[in-house]
Amino acid sequence: MTAIKVLDHGYVDFVRIDGDDEFLAQTARTSTQSSGDPQKDANLVTRLVRDRHTSPIEFGGVVMEIAMPIFVARQWMRHRTGAFNEFSMRYTEAMDVFYVPEPERCQAQSTFNKQGSAESLDIMVAQEIRHRIYNQSIGAYSEYKKLLDLGLTRELARAVLPVNYYTKVRWKIDLHNLMHFLLLREDSHAQYEIRVYAEAIHRMLKAHFPIAVTAFENHIQNRVVLSRDAATFLAERMLDNYELEEILSGNPSLLSELKEFGRRN
Numbered sequence: 001m002t003a004i005k006v007l008d009h010g011y012v013d014f015v016r017i018d019g020d021d022e023f024l025a026q027t028a029r030t031s032t033q034s035s036g037d038p039q040k041d042a043n044l045v046t047r048l049v050r051d052r053h054t055s056p057i058e059f060g061g062v063v064m065e066i067a068m069p070i071f072v073a074r075q076w077m078r079h080r081t082g083a084f085n086e087f088s089m090r091y092t093e094a095m096d097v098f099y100v101p102e103p104e105r106c107q108a109q110s111t112f113n114k115q116g117s118a119e120s121l122d123i124m125v126a127q128e129i130r131h132r133i134y135n136q137s138i139g140a141y142s143e144y145k146k147l148l149d150l151g152l153t154r155e156l157a158r159a160v161l162p163v164n165y166y167t168k169v170r171w172k173i174d175l176h177n178l179m180h181f182l183l184l185r186e187d188s189h190a191q192y193e194i195r196v197y198a199e200a201i202h203r204m205l206k207a208h209f210p211i212a213v214t215a216f217e218n219h220i221q222n223r224v225v226l227s228r229d230a231a232t233f234l235a236e237r238m239l240d241n242y243e244l245e246e247i248l249s250g251n252p253s254l255l256s257e258l259k260e261f262g263r264r265n
């Protein structure tokens with residue numbers, strides 16, 4: 001796959017992809033014959049994602065390589081369901097690569113969300129901030145090199161590097177848990193710097209699992225929650241609406257979903 005560039009020096013690259021939409025459907029049909037019908041397979045994969053029948057979805061997966069600032073990796077590693085292997089600064093010298101936010105990303109602290117950002121700062125202030133981050137980072141790397149020159153071991157010299165330095169990891173994760181990661185990290189409450197990685201992964205993943213990822217977007221990421229009263233109101237009208245089949249004759253999967261909704265509520 002072709003890597004997608006993220007932030008100023010980062011990227012995501014899919015090193016290996018396990019399965020595809022057809023394979024997910026085949027896995028779900030372990031007890032029955034393969035349908036051989038792509039439309040039936042697509043409907044099945046959509047239902048699996050929608051109804052959270054997670055184990056067949058876990059048969060899809062990705063191994064990816066990610067270059068990201070250390071502070072992004074710290075958030076990333078909270079996702080316990082994948083396997084990580086990180087570039088070792090004990091084994092190899094740190095890369096002289098660090099993150100400097102774009103001027104428009106130099107935003108004020110939000111006053112109503114303690115974890116959030118507000119409007120972009122004035123461009124002159126933003127340039128000063130970028131300049132300071134740049135100088136601080138260069139200075140830290142020069143200290144790091146001095147400590148190495150003095151004979152200090154790499155595993156301790158790295159202590160002077162700030163968390164905007166880039167690190168590199170390999171991450172292996174199954175499709176179900178990767179969609180969970182996207183749900184949390186593409187959300188507007190997630191920090192911008194991890195959100196842009198999640199968005200890049202989403203695009204690459206959709207190119208390979210178009211049906212599963214579309215079902216995720218439709219039924220999980222952008223789902224709408226209704227109260228029981230609202231659902232009953234709609235369901236009653238749907239069951240009474242004899243025109244429904246005619247209107248949705250070209251969209252059998254939406255028709256069956258709405259009929260199911262009517263029966264359930």
Ligand SMILES: Cc1cc2nc3c(=O)[nH]c(=O)nc-3n(C[C@H](O)[C@H](O)[C@H](O)COP(=O)(O)OP(=O)(O)OC[C@H]3O[C@@H](n4cnc5c(N)ncnc54)[C@H](O)[C@@H]3O)c2cc1C
Pocket residue numbers: 078079080081082177180184185189190191
């Ligand atoms: C917007 C945002 C703000 C955040 N702020 C903070 C913060 O201020 N401080 C902080 O420390 N963290 C913070 N986090 C991290 C957050 O608390 C989670 O640790 C992180 O998002 C991983 O979520 P997860 O546990 O669902 O994912 P994963 O670790 O990938 O787990 C996936 C799912 O597997 C199940 N699971 C995994 N491990 C276990 C287990 N041991 N026992 C039972 N079930 C398990 C759970 O159902 C879990 O949802 C934040 C995350 C987001 C998205």
